[in-house]
Amino acid sequence: MSFDNSNSFKYYKLVFTELRPVMVKAVASPSPTMTSFEGAEKAIDGSTGSKYLNRNKVDAGLLLTLSNTSVVQSLTLTTGNDDSGRDPMRYVLMGANEDLGWSDARWTQIASGQTGLSTTRVTASTVSFQNTQSFKYYKLVLTDLRAGATAYGMQISEVVLGNSLSSGSKLATAVQLAELSSVSGMSDASSPGAVAFGQD
Numbered sequence: 001m002s003f004d005n006s007n008s009f010k011y012y013k014l015v016f017t018e019l020r021p022v023m024v025k026a027v028a029s030p031s032p033t034m035t036s037f038e039g040a041e042k043a044i045d046g047s048t049g050s051k052y053l054n055r056n057k058v059d060a061g062l063l064l065t066l067s068n069t070s071v072v073q074s075l076t077l078t079t080g081n082d083d084s085g086r087d088p089m090r091y092v093l094m095g096a097n098e099d100l101g102w103s104d105a106r107w108t109q110i111a112s113g114q115t116g117l118s119t120t121r122v123t124a125s126t127v128s129f130q131n132t133q134s135f136k137y138y139k140l141v142l143t144d145l146r147a148g149a150t151a152y153g154m155q156i157s158e159v160v161l162g163n164s165l166s167s168g169s170k171l172a173t174a175v176q177l178a179e180l181s182s183v184s185g186m187s188d189a190s191s192p193g194a195v196a197f198g199q200d
Contacts, residue, residue, distance in 0.1 A: 021164040025065035029141070030102050031056055034153070043159040046166030048122045051080040055153035060088070061141040063102065066164060069134040076126040077115055077142075078158035084119040085147025086155040091115050091127075092143075095135030107139050115142070122157060 028040040034053050040062040043052035054060040072095070079087055091114075094107035111129035118125060138161055145151045160166070 019068065021066040021068050021070040021162075023064055023159075023161065023164050023167055024067050025063075026052075026159075026167075027063040028052070028054060029056060029059060029061045029063075038155075041167070043156055044167045046158070048078055048157050049081075051155050051157045052159075053080070053086075053153055053155045057145055057148060057151065057154055059141055059143060060154035061139065061143075062159070064138040064140060064159070064161060065099070066136050066138070066161070069097065069136045070162060070164060071131060071134045072110065072138065072162040072164075073131050074126055074128045074162050075111070075140075076124055076158070076160040077117060077156055078124045079117050079121055080155040080157050081121055083151065083155070084121070085145065085151040086153060087117045087119075087146045088115055088142035088144065088154050088156065089117065089146055090142075090144040092141040094139040094141075095133060096137045096139075097135055099137055100139075102139065108133065108135070110135075117146075119146075124158070 023044040026040040026044045028034070034055060038051055038053040040052050040054075042050040043062060044064065052062065072093070075091065075093060077088075077091075090112070092112040093110045095110050096104075096107055098106075100106055110131050110133065111127075113127060113129075116125045116127055117123075140159065142154055142156065145154055158166070
């Protein structure tokens with residue numbers, strides 16, 4: 001990021017006005033059948049070494065909660081580690097600003113269409129769409145499996161809404177601190193929630 005400036009200063013104040021949202025919670029769609037170690041939370045842990053597997057092939061998906069409201073204009077899905085027949089070929093994304101149940105009629109539809117997932121394993125695919133509405137809660141329905149008649153169930157390794165951070169991101173822990181408003185070179189280590197230069 002660059003900008004025009006002709007003024008020279010010794011001291012600077014940096015103010016963060018908007019934090020990237022963090023995907024803090026994921027809940028599976030109703031009546032899922034899955035192993036205990038492949039639950040919906042694996043879809044937002046930031047690791048392609050895990051996955052979310054759901055044997056409910058009709059309307060499998062998940063409910064996602066962000067740390068703060070966000071205007072989502074893209075969806076990124078990463079394929080699982082095996083059996084491309086389990087890949088969902090279509091999606092429907094909805095939003096709300098209150099914690100609604102899966103079947104609640106008050107969800108607002110944001111976008112729907114093809115996921116564009118590749119048969120290549122552990123590969124990300126991003127779809128973009130127009131949206132101006134800001135939501136904190138999202139419902140993602142994943143349907144039309146590539147091999148619906150024979151597939152064991154629906155699986156996805158990772159889900160990312162817009163520019164949101166995964167629950168397992170190291171950066172996510174740092175940026176969730178809303179009180180972090182300014183950091184200077186003289187006081188970076190003592191500012192609320194700050195990380196000293198040279199650390200990650």
